[in-house]
Amino acid sequence: MNAIPLPALFLFLLLLILLSGFFSGSETALMTLNRYRLRHQADQGHRGAILARALLERPERLIGLILLGNNFVNILASALATLIALRIGGEGAIAVATGLLTLVILIFSEVSPKTLAARYPERLAYPASFLYTPLLKILYPLVWSVNWITNGMLRLFGVRRTDGRDSVLSREELRTVVNEAGAMLPKRSQSMLLAILDLDNVTVEDIMIPRNEVDGIDIQDSEEEILNRIKHAAYTRLPLFDGDIDSVIGIVHVRDALHVLLDKGLDKTYLREIGRRPYFVPESTPLYQQLLNFQREKEPIGLVVNEYGDFLGLITLTDLLEEIVGEFASDPAHTIGEIHRNQDGSLSIDCGISVRELNHALHWKLPTNGPKTLNGLIIEHMETIPEPGTSLKLSGHPIEILHTADSAVKTVKYVSKAS
Secondary structure: OOOOOHHHHHHHHHHHHHHHHHHHHHHHHHHOOOHHHHHHHHHOOOHHHHHHHHHHOOHHHHHHHHHHHHHHHHHHHHHHHHHHHHHHHOHHHHHHHHHHHHHHHHHHHHHHHHHHHHHOHHHHHHHHHHHHHHHHHHOHHHHHHHHHHHHHHHHHOOOOHHHHOOOOOOHHHHHHHHHOOHHHOOHHHHHHHHHHHHHHHOEHHHHOEEHHHOOOEEOOOOHHHHHHHHHOOOOOEEEEEOOOOOOEEEEEEHHHHHHHHHHHOOOHHHHHHHOEOOOEEEOOOEHHHHHHHHHHHOOOEEEEEOOOOOEEEEEEHHHHHHHHHOOOOOOHHHHOOOEEEOOOOOEEEEOOOEHHHHHHHHOOOOOOOOOOEHHHHHHHHHOOOOOOOOEEEEOOEEEEEEEEEOOEEEEEEEOOOOO
């Protein structure tokens, strides 16, 4: 060693410090890679991503390789620094050299490269994977021996290799990923993805049209009433019932009914024949499952029933899709039938509106795990049928009872702070 010039020793020491920084930075870069972006880029054929994914499939081997290299160069650098200190100042300079080397390695081989790698992991991880892949094959016996000893020690403490593997994301974890996507996802797409994740938490009962608002055709009505109902139908499909809404005998497409009127006039017998078999839906069906059911049954409308078979309401594919994409109307406060804006800026709200629909329309946060309609929510809150003129607050929103009838609250008035 005494024959090696001092400048060559300093140059070799600098090389070891750079190698130490490479090992430290590449370790951080590989371990902080976004696993989902890595898989996507690997599937797209990115060579660096393919190699990095293969290395990360057995992280204990990769870590063993990196630590072998990092410790080797650090120990060698320490020995070289000691030799240089002896050449320059004798034994008294060893302590100074140790302190300086520690500071240099800490700044230039640990903190700086790891900080840079954490910010730009792909820029270091992918090139490093080209070096680590063949290096792992060359040093595999040594790496395997170190890992075997390490895993044996960990097993003594009850740690198994599979304990550290990535687990499948839960719904809430996936929600966090979508929420933190930020600028990578348009706001509209973000809200739609979150709505899809919520479909399993919402049931058919939460968004159905209640039975008292279902518009249908009673086969026992007079011909004039049936004609009027068909001509002024708000929906393209109407339930056909016999005397009572609980006795649904079919679903009639208004277009087919109009064809009957044009061809044969009103024929109740033929009206029964063109009615399609009703499709019944249990009230507790999650919306995600119901979306699949609509697709499988090729039916865009379902009759919601409870456990006793009683008719509760109606659900359509359009209602379900609006839970994902939002209202198709541009301004819910003006277009929803149950909400009307008054000249003074206040809102008159029909209490038959569902709580979820009201939350969507006015961006409120009324509880949805109890009564399904605003009327039910008010009665639960008041514990009685309130008189007109009664004022109350629901989740901080002041409303005034305008009209009650038939043991229910019919209409309320809401004055927003911005009014």
